[in-house]
Amino acid sequence: MTARTKTAQLTTTEAAVLGLLSQGPRSGYDLKKAVELSVGYFWGPAKSQIYAVLPRLVEGGLASAKKVAQDQRPDKSVYRLTRAGRAALKTWIEETPAPPDPDRNPLLLKVFFGDVASPEILAGHIRERRLEAEELRSYLEELEADPARDDLYEALTRRWGLEYAAAVIRWAKRAERELARRSLS
Amino acid sequence: MTARTKTAQLTTTEAAVLGLLSQGPRSGYDLKKAVELSVGYFWGPAKSQIYAVLPRLVEGGLASAKKVAQDQRPDKSVYRLTRAGRAALKTWIEETPAPPDPDRNPLLLKVFFGDVASPEILAGHIRERRLEAEELRSYLEELEADPARDDLYEALTRRWGLEYAAAVIRWAKRAERELARRSLS
DNA sequence: TGAATCATGTAAACAGTTACATGATTGG
DNA sequence: CCAATCATGTAACTGTTTACATGATTCA
Numbered sequence: 365m366t367a368r369t370k371t372a373q374l375t376t377t378e379a380a381v382l383g384l385l386s387q388g389p390r391s392g393y394d395l396k397k398a399v400e401l402s403v404g405y406f407w408g409p410a411k412s413q414i415y416a417v418l419p420r421l422v423e424g425g426l427a428s429a430k431k432v433a434q435d436q437r438p439d440k441s442v443y444r445l446t447r448a449g450r451a452a453l454k455t456w457i458e459e460t461p462a463p464p465d466p467d468r469n470p471l472l473l474k475v476f477f478g479d480v481a482s483p484e485i486l487a488g489h490i491r492e493r494r495l496e497a498e499e500l501r502s503y504l505e506e507l508e509a510d511p512a513r514d515d516l517y518e519a520l521t522r523r524w525g526l527e528y529a530a531a532v533i534r535w536a537k538r539a540e541r542e543l544a545r546r547s548l549s
Numbered sequence: 550m551t552a553r554t555k556t557a558q559l560t561t562t563e564a565a566v567l568g569l570l571s572q573g574p575r576s577g578y579d580l581k582k583a584v585e586l587s588v589g590y591f592w593g594p595a596k597s598q599i600y601a602v603l604p605r606l607v608e609g610g611l612a613s614a615k616k617v618a619q620d621q622r623p624d625k626s627v628y629r630l631t632r633a634g635r636a637a638l639k640t641w642i643e644e645t646p647a648p649p650d651p652d653r654n655p656l657l658l659k660v661f662f663g664d665v666a667s668p669e670i671l672a673g674h675i676r677e678r679r680l681e682a683e684e685l686r687s688y689l690e691e692l693e694a695d696p697a698r699d700d701l702y703e704a705l706t707r708r709w710g711l712e713y714a715a716a717v718i719r720w721a722k723r724a725e726r727e728l729a730r731r732s733l734s
Numbered sequence: 735t736g737a738a739t740c741a742t743g744t745a746a747a748c749a750g751t752t753a754c755a756t757g758a759t760t761g762g
Numbered sequence: 763c764c765a766a767t768c769a770t771g772t773a774a775c776t777g778t779t780t781a782c783a784t785g786a787t788t789c790a
Contacts (some may be wrong), residue, residue: 376655383662393741403661410779415743440741450665457666462656462674464681469591470561476588476711477568478702479640480635489647496649511770512679516731517663520724524660527649531716531733533702541610546701560749578769595751625769711776 376457377409378426381444382416382453385427389444392418403501405525418443426452476540487543494536501529559641562594565631566602570612577603578611581714590685603628611637660714660724672728683731686714715717 384390384398395418396411407415411548418441423425426449429441445453471493478486504525507513513522550571565637568680569583578605580594594602603626606612614626630638656678663671689710692698698707 370555376653376658378779379662381656383658383665386662386665391741392743393739403658406651406657409777412743412780413778416778453662457659457662459671462659462678462723465654465656465678465717466591466685466710467652468561469650469651470564471644472591472706473561473565473568473588474642474647476702476706477564477571477638477642477707479700480568480571481639482596485643493647500651513678515664515729517661520663520689520727521657521661523723524657525651527716527720528713531712532555532650535709535712542701542705562749576766576769577771594749597752597771598750601750619768 371491373460374452375417377413378417378421379453379456379460380407380412381407381421382426382449382456385443385445386450386453389442391432391440391442393440393442403521406521421449424452425449483543483546487540487547490536490539490543494533494540497529497532497536500525501533504529558645559637560602561612562573562593562598563602563606564638564641564645565592565594565727566599566606567611567634567641570628570630571638576617576625576627578625580628585595606634609637610634663674668728670729672725672732675721675728679718679725680694682714682717682721686711686718689714 371382378477380399380403381395384395384402390398392411392415395414399408401416404507418429419425422429428446428534429443432440432442471489472484474481474489504522505523508526513519565584565588566580569587571581572583575583577596577600580599582726584593584599601610603614607614607628611631612628613631614628616624618624634672654673659666659671659674689707692707695712
């Protein structure tokens with residue numbers, strides 16, 4: 365009675381890996397790269413976890429592994445999505461409830477208790493967050509210009525990123541201004 | 550050589566609890582309530598964790614505990630921020646780097662791999678996220694109307710919430726529209 | 735020569751959640 | 763009478779991260 369992995373639902377990272385495998389077979393190493401280039405800004409697991417997840421998927425029949433010998437490169441294992449894997453991904457997308465958002469936001473916690481600290485330093489943290497958002501924005505705008513990427517679902521995620529970045533930037537600018545005023549008085 | 554807790558830096562939940570204690574002494578139970586009414590929408594630890602954190606803070610000298618006997622109510626322990634606690638909170642706010650944002654967003658992962666699933670169901674998930682955001686918005690707008698709450702730092706966090714909610718709503722409306730179109734074809 | 739890339743993993747720790755446990759008092 | 767509130771905690775688990783480990787090859 366080795367029933368177990370059967371209906372056990374996926375972790376988010378497992379789902380992310382299945383999702384990436386749905387775009388084609390990849391090794392753990394490839395997956396790590398693929399994460400950085402696509403879902404990285406809203407889902408970025410450590411590489412050790414990718415390697416931990418893969419055998420679990422194989423065990424559950426959601427992916428298959430094939431050892432590929434290479435010369436002048438270390439051997440690698442290439443993983444491929446199975447039909448069961450695709451079905452599991454579909455179920456995860458459709459049925460697993462996504463936790464409500466906004467979730468945990470440590471920066472906001474700093475702001476909320478900001479009167480305990482120096483307004484200048486706090487403004488510095490906010491400024492850094494704004495710079496990050498500005499970088500994200502230009503990265504996403506570059507992607508947007510690329511005509512190879514006009515898939516609806518990619519566009520939707522990208523536009524969330526842009527919407528989010530715009531919100532951060534607008535908020536941060538105002539907050540920086542007001543904290544600067546507070547510093548003076 | 551029992552050096553240990555000294556410079557060990559705070560977890561985010563510890564910082565959150567110290568922050569709430571900076572507003573006055575409270576019991577674990579009070580803290581749980583206070584979380585819900587203030588930082589709850591961007592930091593909401595389980596009550597079991599609040600109870601776990603409190604003795605740790607006392608051990609580290611960041612808070613002090615006093616048992617209060619009550620009649621017709623269970624006894625309680627009331628915690629008070631110490632001077633060291635306030636200093637630790639300040640250090641956390643000023644020096645602990647906040648992880649970059651956007652962070653983990655499972656809904657976005659669903660959208661990104663959306664072509665594996667049904668557009669109607671996906672649109673449903675997005676709609677739910679929008680409804681959550683609309684609720685958050687009206688909650689925060691209510692707070693904004695309350696003249697007792699015109700503290701700068703509270704206002705800054707509240708405005709982030711409003712900015713965020715607006716971004717979600719705008720994004721979701723468009724996404725829902727486009728997915729509906731996709732469903733038809 | 736030395737850093738970066740390719741390639742895979744293990745071990746230990748960590749922050750946090752869920753479920754479980756108990757029991758009195760108040761208010762509808 | 764029953765649900766909610768008051769009040770505190772433990773035990774088990776989960777998902778994830780960080781640090782450690784190894785070693786070949788390519789390129790500046």
